[in-house]
Amino acid sequence: MTTRLLNFLDASPVSFLAVKNIAAELEQAGYHRVMPCGPLGEMKAGNKFFVTKNDSSVYAFHIGNKPLAETGFRMICAHSDSPTFRIKPNAEMLCEGGIVKLNTEVYGGPIMSTWFDRPLTLAGRVILRGDNEMEPRTRLIHIRKPLLQISNLAIHFNRQVNDGVKLSRQKDMLPILGIIENELERGNMLMNIICKELEVEKENILDFDLYLADTSPACVFGAHDEFISSGRLDDLSMCFAGLEAMTATSTTDFTKVIAIFDNEETGSQTKQGAGSPFLASILRRIALSQGGNEESFWQAVEKSFMVSADNAHAWHPNYSEKYDPTNHPVLGGGPVIKFNAAQKYASDAISAAVFAEICHNASVPCQKFVNHSDVAGGSTLGNILAASIPVTGVDMGNAILAMHSCRETGSVADHEYCVKAFTRFFSE
Numbered sequence: 001m002t003t004r005l006l007n008f009l010d011a012s013p014v015s016f017l018a019v020k021n022i023a024a025e026l027e028q029a030g031y032h033r034v035m036p037c038g039p040l041g042e043m044k045a046g047n048k049f050f051v052t053k054n055d056s057s058v059y060a061f062h063i064g065n066k067p068l069a070e071t072g073f074r075m076i077c078a079h080s081d082s083p084t085f086r087i088k089p090n091a092e093m094l095c096e097g098g099i100v101k102l103n104t105e106v107y108g109g110p111i112m113s114t115w116f117d118r119p120l121t122l123a124g125r126v127i128l129r130g131d132n133e134m135e136p137r138t139r140l141i142h143i144r145k146p147l148l149q150i151s152n153l154a155i156h157f158n159r160q161v162n163d164g165v166k167l168s169r170q171k172d173m174l175p176i177l178g179i180i181e182n183e184l185e186r187g188n189m190l191m192n193i194i195c196k197e198l199e200v201e202k203e204n205i206l207d208f209d210l211y212l213a214d215t216s217p218a219c220v221f222g223a224h225d226e227f228i229s230s231g232r233l234d235d236l237s238m239c240f241a242g243l244e245a246m247t248a249t250s251t252t253d254f255t256k257v258i259a260i261f262d263n264e265e266t267g268s269q270t271k272q273g274a275g276s277p278f279l280a281s282i283l284r285r286i287a288l289s290q291g292g293n294e295e296s297f298w299q300a301v302e303k304s305f306m307v308s309a310d311n312a313h314a315w316h317p318n319y320s321e322k323y324d325p326t327n328h329p330v331l332g333g334g335p336v337i338k339f340n341a342a343q344k345y346a347s348d349a350i351s352a353a354v355f356a357e358i359c360h361n362a363s364v365p366c367q368k369f370v371n372h373s374d375v376a377g378g379s380t381l382g383n384i385l386a387a388s389i390p391v392t393g394v395d396m397g398n399a400i401l402a403m404h405s406c407r408e409t410g411s412v413a414d415h416e417y418c419v420k421a422f423t424r425f426f427s428e
Contacts, residue, residue, distance in 0.1 A: 001244070001419065002228070002412050006218040008240050009230045013123040013213030015056040015080035015262045016140050018236055022058050022080075022243055022260060026050050029247035031060055040282075043289040046251045051282065054272040055125060055138060056080060056262035059282060060246060064255040068287050069296040071254035072303025075391070076242040076422060077274070077381050078310065079264035082232040083108030083404045085115070085173060087122070087210040092190055098180040100189050102148065104173060107211065108265030112167050114406040115212070119146030120175055124210040126194060129203075136206055139198050146215050147193070148175035175212060214406050226332065226412055233400050233408040235264070237415060238309035241398075245422035252428050255286070264310070264381060274384040283389065305354065306393030307425060308346055308382035309418075311410075312336035312369045314399035327370040329399040331411040334365030335418050338380075338395045345395035346382025355394045355421075362424035364417045367399070 012018035023033065031048040034040055041049060043063055050060035057080060064071055085104040093101050106112070121143045128137040150173055155161055167173065178189055185192065188202075195202050218230030228237075242258045249256070263273040270276065287297035315328040329336040337352045338345045352368075359366040371377040382395040398418050401409040 001416055002220060004244075005228070005237060005240050005415055006220075006230065009218040009232060009236055011142075012232065012236055013121070013142060014084070014211050016125045016209070017123060017142055018080045018239065019052055019056055019058045019260065020140060022239065023050065023052060025243055025247060026058075026060050031062075036278075036282075040285055040289055043286055053276075053278055054262065054270075055140075057272040057278075058258075058260045059279060060258045061282075061286065062246065062249075062251065062256040063286070064253050065251060066253040067292070067296070068255060068290060068300035068303075069292065070303070072300045072305070073255050073257050073283060073391075074425060075257040075259060075304065075306045075393075076245070076425070077259045077261065077306060077308050077385060078238040078242055079235045079261045079268075079274070079381060080239060081108070081262050081265050082234060082236070083110035083265050085110070085175075085212040087124075087190075087208070087212075089207075092177070092187055093174070094180070094186065100177045100180060101174045102177050102190065104175065104212065106169050106173070109404055111402070111405045112169070112173055114402070115173065115214075116150050116152045118149065118406060119215045120148040120150070120212050121145065121215045122147060122193075122210050123213045124208060126198060126200075126205060126210075127207045128200060129206055139200070141194065141197055141208075141210070142213075143193070143197055144215075148177050148212065150175045216407070220412060228410040228412055228415065229407055230410075231406055231408065233410045234311040234403050235309070235397075237400075237410060238311060238397055238418070241415065241418040241422055242309060244419045245426050248423055249426040252426070256426050257283070261381065268381065268384050274381045275387070277388050279385070280388045301389060301391055304389075304391045305351070306346070306382070306385065306389075306391045307355065307422070308380060308385065308393055308395045309397055309422075310380040310395065311397040311400045311403060312338055313403060314401050314409075314411075316401055322372060322375055324370045324372045327368050329367035329369050331399055331401070331409070332413045333367045333399065334414060335359060335396050335421055336367045336369045336399050338369045338397065340371065340377060343383060344377065344379040346386055346393040347395050351392050351394040354392075355396060358424050359417075359421045362420045364421045364424075369399075
């Protein structure tokens, strides 16, 4: 189980590739792809299908035996994106000695210092000229070798580096790409790499969405191989746990849904994000395709339950003062239910009790997280989704260390626990 997760993480450096890999797993499990602009197909019991949006979000559905108005939807929601650095247009910057660096902008909220002195590469999508100007072609790209590096300044020039240094997003976080060998490379080094990788002509490239990614493979570590070390555990580990549960369970009375959104790290307010009405519209179309009406759809919503799966903060042994004194989950302690009095999380006593009972019946331990009252926390998918689908839901996730670092740390046991809990949620 852990090996499958590690392989998925290595193959999914950006949301586009994560969605591609999730779609491949769904197809292998008997789900068929439908287009959002076309009919969803017959909504009879046992039917399985999925739809993607923007190549970076994916929504899968397994139709249940009973009418939606009686049983509703059971949904697991997560997000495909993680903090990183986006390559700007006109990115090449020529420096002394013929060194070329790339102009970048920050995506999300990364711990920027963790990106220094690592072998990095590029991944994303490249847009090519098509037969119709309104329908360009898309090619995904993942250059599977060390290609760039953001190098630190030597301590000899920055004696205060170990005392804490404020980093400039525009100055300090620009990766080195290479040294020009001939004049033909001037201004063309990045484009030449893309053309070679995709075997396309430069004149056919219209644009791209490219991001930096760490090339070091995901791995386990620890005295008993009990820890997981990887980039993008937040939130691809939750995506994969939901996928494992979805594809492992058979037809039930209720309709099962996994919704993997993009752009959670930047606020979710995009057509492929949780702030979009896209999921709500698909759920409504499913209800209407079963011969229902508006009334039956809203009855289904009231019968539904959502698990908003986004990783939680594990207790850090070096910084115990940052955590709530009585609600600080630990690595290996099981899935974490998240609470917030300011309603940044969807969890309340009822939804938390439901999820805790699911864990209990799956023989899985369960933990709770509340922020230290003097430490502001983040938000996630649950309440954003509830704004368009007023469904009962719980915010939860596995506990990890170094959230938003280039390299995060999770627990092997917690991943196994989470898959078991999700499988129980998707079972009768």
